[in-house]
Amino acid sequence: MTAILALQLTLIVPLCGALLIALCGRWPNLREAVTLSTAGLLFYLVIQVFGAVERGGDEAAALYVELWQILPGLHIALHSEPLSILFALVASGLWIVTSVYSIGYMRANQEKRQTQFYVCFAVAIFGAMGVAFAANLLTLFLFYEILTLSTYPLVAHKGDDKARAGARTYLGILLATSIGLFLPAMMWTYFVAGTLDFRPGGILDGNIGGIGATILLLMFMFGIGKAALIPVHRWLPAAMVAPTPVSALLHAVAVVKAGVFTIAKVVIYIFGLDFLVDVPHEVVAVYIAGFTIVVASILALRQTNIKRMLAYSTVSQLSYIVLAVLVLTPLSEIGAIVHIVAHAVAKITLFFAAGAIYIASKKTEINQLDGIGFRMPITMGAFAIAALSMIGVPPTGGFVSKWYMIAGAFQIDSYFVLIVLTLSTGLNAAYFLPIIFRAYFRKESVAPPKPHGEAPLPMVGAICVTALLTLLVFFLNGPLVAFEMAVLGVPR
């Protein structure tokens, strides 16, 4: 199979998968088989594209396909480069794991409307693939909106008042920011630059000057609401009303990473690092990201619900990536890219664990977790590994990304960034370590009505896989970093 065909199929496969899942709704086993095989096939396709990018040369350069011309100069087009392939790999790879997990979760919990759930999930992955492989800002925007709209039914899945209220905040903030700020910013970009293509070195250099560029940058940062900078972060905790597999894959990986991925794309391929350094007051953006990191960590500290705490932790961790992107040194960019992967695998593990605890014991609050480590040793072990990655302790992926971020901050002697990173590491430890302590070193205060062990097998298996991946990011960071160097124009 040629890579270019594989690239197009990455969009077609999840869409056809969604259709098939809808058709197989009456036979749950067949439906789940379709989900799993679609996920597997998609991952295989992304690997094919990855292979072509990896080999480099002409084949990688030719990975561009124009699907449609809307207006002269406005295309729907796909391409692939190291950054996008990384996001696609993470999203499609974790989709397989999450599918296994959700089969366990949805069945154990006897959720209603499971077919709708799996269909929307597949459409959301379609959106994520489109975001990953978009060759220009317009294509990216279209898929970004598809991702928003397709995840709305998932957030509102429960259908009660709480779910509706959460879904309202979710849809309201994501749509308002994208239409109110992202879209005008995109039009502005086109009118000054004459193109929306992602190009190495950016397209804005010399086309927009002074304070205008600063405003444009801020419009992008807040317009891309999926990156959840304060004050447009509220949709993320609100989205926690969704079933846990949704929170795990979409609100720890696909949706939020689509946000920071878009910001990274805009900074690297629209503004260009060299140009952005000269933009006046661009450091304001760094301060906003730093502020978000610290404030969201403090908010996470005050949460009592496990999933809400994880959501605030995600807000904070996303801003790590935004901050690192905006530090604008080569090492910090690498830190940002590695953190996309490291945070994805660690946070999905944490959500999986939270979901497993809920299924096994119906516990949702942090203060109920006393002694749970003895009942669910595997789940809590994975939780501990992932929590250490959040804090940035070796041997986990979080350490690698933090290492590069700190190194990047030293390259420009930014004490602000260093202080933020130190402070938030302390805060992360302050809200994760007590949970581990509770789980292993406290006795159960009240015995559960029914004694329970681990969650169903598919869920435990999924948790083990992602926890293992968290460790693998640490041990295999060399090839990852080398591959991503190409984003910065460094020849391999």
Next chain:
Amino acid sequence: MLSHLPILQVIVPLLAAPACLLLDRARAAWLFACMASLVSVVISGLLVFQVHQFGVLSYSLGGWDAPWGIEYRIDLLSAYVLLIVSGIGALMILAANTAIRIEIPPERQPLFYVLYLLCLAGLLGIVATGDIFNVFVFLEISSLATYALIAQGQDRRALWAAYQYLIVGTIGATFILIGIGFLYSLTGTLNMQDLSNRLPQLENSATAFTAFAFLMVGVCLKLALFPLHLWLPNAYAYAPSIVTAFLAATATKVAVYLLIRFHFSVFGVGFAASVLPLHSIFLALGLAGVFVASLVAIQQPNVKRLFAYSSVAQIGYMIIGIGIGSATGLQATLLHLFNHALMKGALFLALAAVVFRFGSADIRHFAGLGQRMPWTMAVIVIGGLSLIGVPGTVGFISKWYLVLAAFERDWWPLIIAVLLGSLLAVIYIWRLVEVAYFWKGEDEVCREAPLSLLIPTAILALANIYFGIDTRLPVYLSDSAAQMLFGVSP
């Protein structure tokens, strides 16, 4: 046969109307009206093709040549508008059978089809003819039919709304007639082609300016330009839903066409600019229309009224396009003519489905509608996104060209104003979405609208997306038409 298409376009619905009266049975009349409208869509499609192939079509009525007889003249602009009007007209009549079932009593239903076809014939006639007195005649045919159609509404206030429109519409038509009279006394001809040849030599004549002013004000009354829009919200809110859908998607479009025809073809682009700051007036009124009407729309409790005000705002965008005074600006207006017909057609038809189930389009009926009428609400969401101008819908295309035109002139404040206007649309669409998806509905038993209503609605909604992605047809037609209007009379 093919050479008679320009007149057939008008004569088919015009003759079908009395035939409907003779049929006197609602179902038979409906089938007959459907056939007539489908034939006129085919004719307009063929006309577009012919104009594209052979250039401007000129047809002499009864074999009498132009200065003496009435000339029908189809250029790209008229072919384009004919296609919009007949296409929407046919889609609406497909849905009409179901939509009027609860709004119009059975004995009056055949009459409805008669009026509908007369209105359609009048609108098509205005666009097809090349003679300004003929324009007036068709304008009256369509207007009179419209007044009667609006008066069919089940609410008693429909009578009052129709009466209000009758007064304002008659004033508008009279203004147009006065303008035509002045032009005839000045030039001795009623043929548009002759007028455009003779008027440049009379550039400094006060009579010409008076005629121009009367024509402009008269047409602006018909197209409901702010602040002459006051008749429109009532008329749209109280008319039967299918009539609202039809009028919103066609009548104002034809009025905009007329404005463009008079302004660009008959008088020429330079005429107005030489004495009046017409373009600045258009810009100011268009912007005022966008903001005032959108702000009023946000507060409306009746959704039909809400979208009526939104129509006034959208007309504002079309007028802004003309006011920019460049070929790109005009192209934006022409595109929005097409696109707005699609979005408002879809929206009002979806409202017709809501009215069909609930008896009114009050916003309280929308509570929980997302679960109870999922397809209808999906159409409203698509239409709403299009109204806002989200990429992937037609609304984006027209906004894009409008902003592009403003950008070519370096008018940044205008760009910002247009984008702010879109944000106002976000607010009133969001209000609907919020009620429909996030409020709990009352426990009324309610099902999705019948398929006969849903299918035409879905076609329009899909057209909103299709033409937002495959833009070749409207962009080509509007581009050529705008080039022609600026090329003929620079």
